[in-house]
Amino acid sequence: xxxxxxxxxxxxxxxxxTYSDGTLTPHELVSRAVQRGLSILALTDHDDTSGIAPxxxxxxxxxxxxxxGVEISVTWRGHTIHIVGLGINASDVALxxxxxxxxxxxxxxxxxxVAAFESLGIAxxxxxxxxxxxxxxxISRTHFARFLVKRGLVKDMKGAFRRYLGGGQPCFxxxxxxxxxxxxxxxxxxxGVAVVAHPGRYPLDTAQMRELFAEFRDSGGAAIEVxxxxxxxxxxxxxxxxxxxxxxxxxxxxxxxxxAESYYDLGSLPALPPGLRPVWQLLGC
Ligand code: AMP
Ligand code: MN
Ligand code: MN
Ligand code: MN
Numbered sequence: 001x002x003x004x005x006x007x008x009x010x011x012x013x014x015x016x017x018t019y020s021d022g023t024l025t026p027h028e029l030v031s032r033a034v035q036r037g038l039s040i041l042a043l044t045d046h047d048d049t050s051g052i053a054p055x056x057x058x059x060x061x062x063x064x065x066x067x068x069g070v071e072i073s074v075t076w077r078g079h080t081i082h083i084v085g086l087g088i089n090a091s092d093v094a095l096x097x098x099x100x101x102x103x104x105x106x107x108x109x110x111x112x113x114v115a116a117f118e119s120l121g122i123a124x125x126x127x128x129x130x131x132x133x134x135x136x137x138x139i140s141r142t143h144f145a146r147f148l149v150k151r152g153l154v155k156d157m158k159g160a161f162r163r164y165l166g167g168g169q170p171c172f173x174x175x176x177x178x179x180x181x182x183x184x185x186x187x188x189x190x191x192g193v194a195v196v197a198h199p200g201r202y203p204l205d206t207a208q209m210r211e212l213f214a215e216f217r218d219s220g221g222a223a224i225e226v227x228x229x230x231x232x233x234x235x236x237x238x239x240x241x242x243x244x245x246x247x248x249x250x251x252x253x254x255x256x257x258x259x260a261e262s263y264y265d266l267g268s269l270p271a272l273p274p275g276l277r278p279v280w281q282l283l284g285c
Pocket of ligand 3: 071082197198
């Protein structure tokens with residue numbers, strides 16, 4: 001078969017390392033991506049960009065195009081929404097100030113989560129979650145979930161969120177993250193493009209979803225994540241239709257966190273539906 005006919009593996013524009021709540025170091029992540037045939041990967045750690053430099057070093061060594069990214073936690077109308085930034089400049093001062101403030105909020109929330117576990121008679125969650133968090137500024141519910149699994153209080157990560165950490169559960173602590181406008185401004189201001197991550201995860205009705213996309217586009221947002229581990233295949237068509245309606249580009253990302261925990265491994269993402277502008281075209285890929 002001529003080279004031009006070989007199937008291309010879609011870029012994967014959403015992944016995590018040990019600098020947030022992934023279990024692979026940037027080098028391990030890039031190495032796994034290369035082994036699994038990916039040639040373009042974005043590292044999008046939550047609220048932190050310190051994994052980018054080691055990931056770029058690994059990408060250079062192993063021959064992969066690494067897109068500098070981040071996944072920013074946002075509160076929109078009381079809902080937590082994630083905005084991925086792609087092609088960002090991690091040295092941008094305003095972006096770093098915004099992310100640093102977001103991480104302070106995370107640390108404060110983590111203390112409240114610890115207190116909630118203590119009030120249930122579960123001691124040691126600070127140290128327990130800390131054992132899984134290589135980056136002490138970036139404590140996530142995922143780290144608490146791994147602690148619960150290790151303690152044997154739940155059998156898997158899903159159970160940890162269902163019984164303790166998910167919305168409405170006893171150790172869920174409501175939190176005010178950045179605003180949608182701030183996150184898009186930080187990303188755009190650093191030269192990146194903003195993407196609504198895994199919209200299928202948000203408990204929004206159709207009218208609210210349309211308002212989210214309209215406000216996002218009007219704030220300067222660029223794309224919707226259409227293909228995601230959080231979406232079932234029928235949802236690809238739903239979010240593809242939103243992308244066309246709102247004139248937004250489309251992204252695809254595994255949201256890979258760990259070989260043991262992630263639904264789509266690196267290099268196994270389905271292709272974007274037809275008739276969409278792939279966001280990687282905006283990134284010069
Ligand atoms: P945080 O940003 O600290 O509130 O944590 C959110 C993270 O928890 C997400 O990025 C996911 O990695 C993880 N997460 C959320 N819900 C679930 C779930 N039901 N099962 C496994 N992981 C989850
Ligand atoms: Mn995560
Ligand atoms: Mn997310
Ligand atoms: Mn993610």
